[in-house]
Amino acid sequence: MAIKLKAKEKDGVVEVKALMNHPMETGQRKDKDGNKIPAHYISEVIVQVNDKDAITANWGASISKDPYLSVEVAGKKGDKVKLSWTDNKGESDSAEADIK
Amino acid sequence: MKRRTFLQGTVTAGAAALAAGAGLLTPGAVMADNHGGDMAEAFKLDNLEAAMKAIGAEGAEESGDIKIKAPEIAENGAVVPVTVSTDMEGVTEIAMVVAENPTPLAAVFKLGEGSKAMASTRLKMGKTSDMVAVVKAGDKSYMAKQEVKVTIGGCGG
Numbered sequence: 001m002a003i004k005l006k007a008k009e010k011d012g013v014v015e016v017k018a019l020m021n022h023p024m025e026t027g028q029r030k031d032k033d034g035n036k037i038p039a040h041y042i043s044e045v046i047v048q049v050n051d052k053d054a055i056t057a058n059w060g061a062s063i064s065k066d067p068y069l070s071v072e073v074a075g076k077k078g079d080k081v082k083l084s085w086t087d088n089k090g091e092s093d094s095a096e097a098d099i100k
Numbered sequence: 101m102k103r104r105t106f107l108q109g110t111v112t113a114g115a116a117a118l119a120a121g122a123g124l125l126t127p128g129a130v131m132a133d134n135h136g137g138d139m140a141e142a143f144k145l146d147n148l149e150a151a152m153k154a155i156g157a158e159g160a161e162e163s164g165d166i167k168i169k170a171p172e173i174a175e176n177g178a179v180v181p182v183t184v185s186t187d188m189e190g191v192t193e194i195a196m197v198v199a200e201n202p203t204p205l206a207a208v209f210k211l212g213e214g215s216k217a218m219a220s221t222r223l224k225m226g227k228t229s230d231m232v233a234v235v236k237a238g239d240k241s242y243m244a245k246q247e248v249k250v251t252i253g254g255c256g257g
Binding site for chain 1: 179
């Protein structure tokens, strides 16, 4: 599991880009023996700037494998951006980056 | 596509009428509980109408101010880049809904203070479908849609 996180400020707007490693299983797929592969997907993503919620996203299994996310938030160079996710099995991960 | 949507609508309405006739709860009454509360169930709903209702977007006004950036033709339905943005004032929420997916509700983004009304991600599309964007501004919901033709489905089937 890993997260790539970048945050860049331009004209007062901070562009946050992230790539998360996650299988994002829909629960609709079957393995080669015909057994259903259980659903396993990120259900919540929170983007914070200096510990304040900037974006709270709820996701379903329709988000592609190894999800990509880009949003625009308020902030300035040097501020801390944190992205954390939780999946439907209760697993979680997070990453931090300085706004450049 | 249009015909399929129409047929689905008819079937759902028919089922609702049956349930109501039999003295059961209508789907609407059940779904109303999801709004504003635990979102997890909304992402498991298996039809467009219920999904839209769950995010409070039933009867949302169609708006030309919502921009959907998505390919007209997606060669690979497993990875369809979608960006939704708007210049509307007072936007609090952006949602992405894939009309024809087994569970249509894909994502809901709640915007904190100062965040721009823009969200970009990649979605799976099982087959050719309308990509529906819902924007909540003030206490009203607005929507826009764009068809994305899928040549290879994204659900591993």
